[in-house]
Amino acid sequence: MTAPISPQDLVAALDNLGITTTRIDHEAVFTVAESKELRGAISGHHTKNLFLKDKKGRIFLVSALESTRIDLKRLHETLGASGRLSFGSAELLMEKLGVTPGSVTAFAVINDRAGDVTMVLDAGLMTGEPMNFHPLVNTATLGIARDDMLAFLRSTGHEPLIVDLPAPPEP
Numbered sequence: 001m002t003a004p005i006s007p008q009d010l011v012a013a014l015d016n017l018g019i020t021t022t023r024i025d026h027e028a029v030f031t032v033a034e035s036k037e038l039r040g041a042i043s044g045h046h047t048k049n050l051f052l053k054d055k056k057g058r059i060f061l062v063s064a065l066e067s068t069r070i071d072l073k074r075l076h077e078t079l080g081a082s083g084r085l086s087f088g089s090a091e092l093l094m095e096k097l098g099v100t101p102g103s104v105t106a107f108a109v110i111n112d113r114a115g116d117v118t119m120v121l122d123a124g125l126m127t128g129e130p131m132n133f134h135p136l137v138n139t140a141t142l143g144i145a146r147d148d149m150l151a152f153l154r155s156t157g158h159e160p161l162i163v164d165l166p167a168p169p170e171p
Contacts, residue, residue, distance in 0.1 A: 004098025004111045007135045013110060014144075017155055022130075022143040028102070029138050044130030044143050049104040051093050055083035059096055063106045063133070064122035064165055071168040078163050079120060098136070105134040106149065107142070109158045119158040122165050 005013070014021055024042050050062040050070070060079060064070060076085050090101050097104070098111035109119055125131055130143045144152070153160050 002113070004094075005136065007137050007140070010107055010110060010135050011142075013155075014148075014152060017148075017151060019144065019148040019152060021148075023135070023140055024143075025140045027139070042132055042141055042143065044132050045125055045127070046132050047106070047125070049106060049133070051088045051097065051104050052085040053088045053092070054081035054085055058082065059088060059092070059117045060085065060120055061097070061104070061106065061109065061117050062120040062122070062165070063125065063131075065124045068122055068124055068165055069167045071166040073168075074166040078166055079118070079161070103134050103136060103138045105136060106131075106153065107133050107135055109153060109156045111136075112156070112158070115157050117158070119153055119160045121160045121162045123162055124165075126162060 011021070046066040047063050048066045048068070052060045052062060054060070054076060058081060060081065062070070062075070072085060076083060093099060093101065093104065096112055096116055097108035099105065099108045106119065109117055126146060128146055130145055131149050132141050132143050134140065135142045150160065
């Protein structure tokens, strides 16, 4: 793999596409729970991002509303994956998307030049609210309009699969 794109190069690529973002710098956050402390400063949809692989090695990056409960035991059925999904390793994450755990983001598909990763968006993100993602590092958040995010993903060769993610059964 060639060297991953830097956060600065990501912003430059967005600028070249005519895409405007809002940036908030903050302390490093590694979980959705930690990021909830930023709510007063950042409006729009907050996301969680899952780096997953199936039994045949097909890779998925799933971006969802942070509050979405996802049934990982059934998600493979929705995505057409081969068998149940598991989390990809930190090494595979770096190899395919050029980011580390805690910095997983839909913007990372810019580093998937081979097109190995299937980008999946939660239908709940498509309401028109701005979306918030880390810009390849977990010390900042970029807010981006829904249509601009779709344009960015398509510019990287990643036509997103937009689906209603399966929820786990109620306890």
